[in-house]
Amino acid sequence: MQSHSEFQGPPPGCPAHADGRRTPLHGPEFAADPAAFYEALRQHGPSAPVELAPGVEAELVTDYAAALHVLQNPDTFARDSRHWRALNEGCVPLDSPVLPMMMYRPNCLFSDGADHMRLRQSVTASLARVDTHRLSRHVDRVAAYLISQFSSRGRVDLVADYAQLLPLLVFNDLFGCPAEIGDRLVFGISGIFDGVDAEKANEVLTEALLELVALKRRSPGEDITSWLMEHPSALSDEEMVHQLVTLIAAGTEPTQNIIASALRLLLTDEKYVGDQSAAGLLVDDAINDVLWNSPPIANYGVHYPVHDMELGGAKLPAGEPVVISFAAANADPNLSTGRQVLSKRAHLAWGAGPHACPAKDPALLVSVLAIEKLLNTLPDIDLALPAESLTWRPGPFHRALEVLPARFTPVRPERRPSAVRATGGHMTENTPRQDRGNEVSRGKWWSSFLSWWKV
Template sequence: MHDAAFAADPHQVYDRLRAHGPAGPVELAPGVDATLVVGHEMALRVLQNSTLFARDARRWKALNEGAIGLDSPVLPMMAYRPNCLFTDGAVHLRLRKAVTDSLARLNVTRIRRDVEPIADYLIDQFSERGRADLLNDYAKLLPLLLFNKLFGCPADIGDTLTSAMSAIFDGKDALRANEELTACLMELIALKRRRPGDDVTSWLIQHPAGLTDEELKDQLVMLMGAGVEPERNLIGNALLLLLSPDTSGRDSGLLVEEAIDDVLWNETPIANYATHFPVQDVDLGGVVAEANTPVVISFAAANSDPALAEARRKHSKGAHLAWGAGPHACPAKDPAQVIAVTAIEKILNALPDLTLAVPEKELAWRPGPFHRALVALPVVFSPTPATRMVSALQNRTGSAAAEQPLPSVPASAASAGRQEPARKKGFWSSFLDIFRV
């Protein structure tokens, strides 16, 4: 599940496994074996039975025995962290309540208010060029910058957070990036303990669960990890569907919300995840998963299970597993969909003649066992002036300051998502220079 063939056509693996039962053996990365659940009913059985199927990766037998190297590319997604994803029982309930209660304080109006200026800022970076990579110039950066806003990051911390998370997602010097990420989040937590604000970090600190600094740091990492990569893929895959000449998405009157539903069913942004570790040997429809070995849920395969043919045809929202199920189901599915809808509507309205720059068949999918993610989404369009941020400022403040020229981020950085030298501003500090919200 880690090569280019799987990335190009993952369903050939799912179909092959399904021919023999609801689960089967796979290799997630070189030397990392797991059992992949591909049947919808079996996936629900695992997701909903926290007594038999634990999430605590400290149970992982092969890792504990040293059979898996600490440099394995799947460890950042599978190794234990003391957060909601990797805990069980009372500990999980305590951490999850702090997270869900904090996220519940976000409403649709606030999310749209936060997304729109970020979208304007990013579109202004490339609108005059008449071409862009909507994945790396837009879908990737928007959720990163949004989390800076939701976390209440000042400029320097936000720049480090953005560059470190980009490096981790791209597999670029991940150890150094993780150290930078940890340091900047601990700095943010110390700042918010001294000066709380109207943001998720402060809400987590103030929650009656009484999270320690280490627990706070790990919940913030979890929120970014669970929000940025899936959101990037949801926005990118939905934009591909809307721009695809094969589906004639916009020409056929396909609504943005309908495109997102289609993606959740058919190009599930996080296709395979929710690693469980059986507390004892367990029969998964003819395949025995040994105790303390990884059992991974294929949300994508479960969604394509022939048993769900009618629900899939109707795009029944209650049937697909893109948001998971059971005690670890995604607590932020509603905000995630609002973010995606707002981001997609903003760019389609700003650049109404967006067109794929290459034939769809030439687009590549990023290898990896967990995600369904494009490498890039190149588009062309009629160049337009980079004045969206000016308009947004005028609409909000009516200030003459809105007439001032806007600083910009180098196009090379926007395309690559690389950390710029210290003398240059990062995305978040550049955004705050323009629009301090």
């Protein structure tokens, strides 16, 4: 990834950072202890001025009630980032690492009103057609495949070798990807999230999805891509590609962070360690713990006031990004006295209002099954280093572990994946962390899985 010094600053005359009072949500300090940052930000009131990246400023909502107000009032707080005044005025660095997550795309995430309803209905209707039994079987197959790649070693990084890959391979099946397109999809989305040759990764991802759309126009199947095409919304090819990008991002990044963070709790937290009497309930409880206390997407849901207004005393200019801190809102001290009576689902990890995540049920199912498969296959798995030494990926939006090294008694893999050895997909414990990330994003994981499953 680029260093901060490589980012282009705001053009002369732009007011960005003129006062120097905005709290930065980028860098290792924020990643190491975001709760301390949220606590300090609460001194400003329900929201506070922050810097998402060098040259990109926003207002961060840390209050639960204020967050709900923003999320549930789309007529006042728009999602269409074409309202973003600083970007329109040329005050946002065009090479900013947060721009791909905030720039306008013709999909349901960045639309409002009738456009949002049309696009959202195509997504929800297509997701509703996913057969949970088929999804469960496929998660089991993908989990077995990934575990077979490291089960004989006795050591594994549960982030790079399991949590990051599993949702991608599951979604390849849901989208109906053939082997070659699926390999490029894995490369593209992994590169964008990891910051590894992101420009090339975005190009590969876009080309792969365009080919997938063209393929499904010719030969539709029983998959989400085809169902999106069949919907009465009559999506264009451009809309199809951007809907698929949103579904991939929403289905993979949060899910892999849930899996990794819940495994961290199950392997280290005294509430969960050593109690095997109710393993299934423990997984559900650990995931709920993550969604409340360490939501996988910590800060996002970017909105833009359609006119100058106030929120809890803070003045919000029209067109300034208003970011919802799902993590800070969940930890709002005002909830502490009544939190015991709140529903387990009262957290804001999935958002709220018209833009609430439409894929939360499949994401939860994938997370639960992936964790249960791992723990049932490797029952003595344990963390390979002290929990306090674990580190988190820098960035304003996600809450994601860098690595989760674990050890266990080596076991014979379920099948011998000879095809994987031929493609170079197998990783050894001695492979450097950075190189292993490149190998994950560049390896032919989808075609290797398909070959492995046919053995």
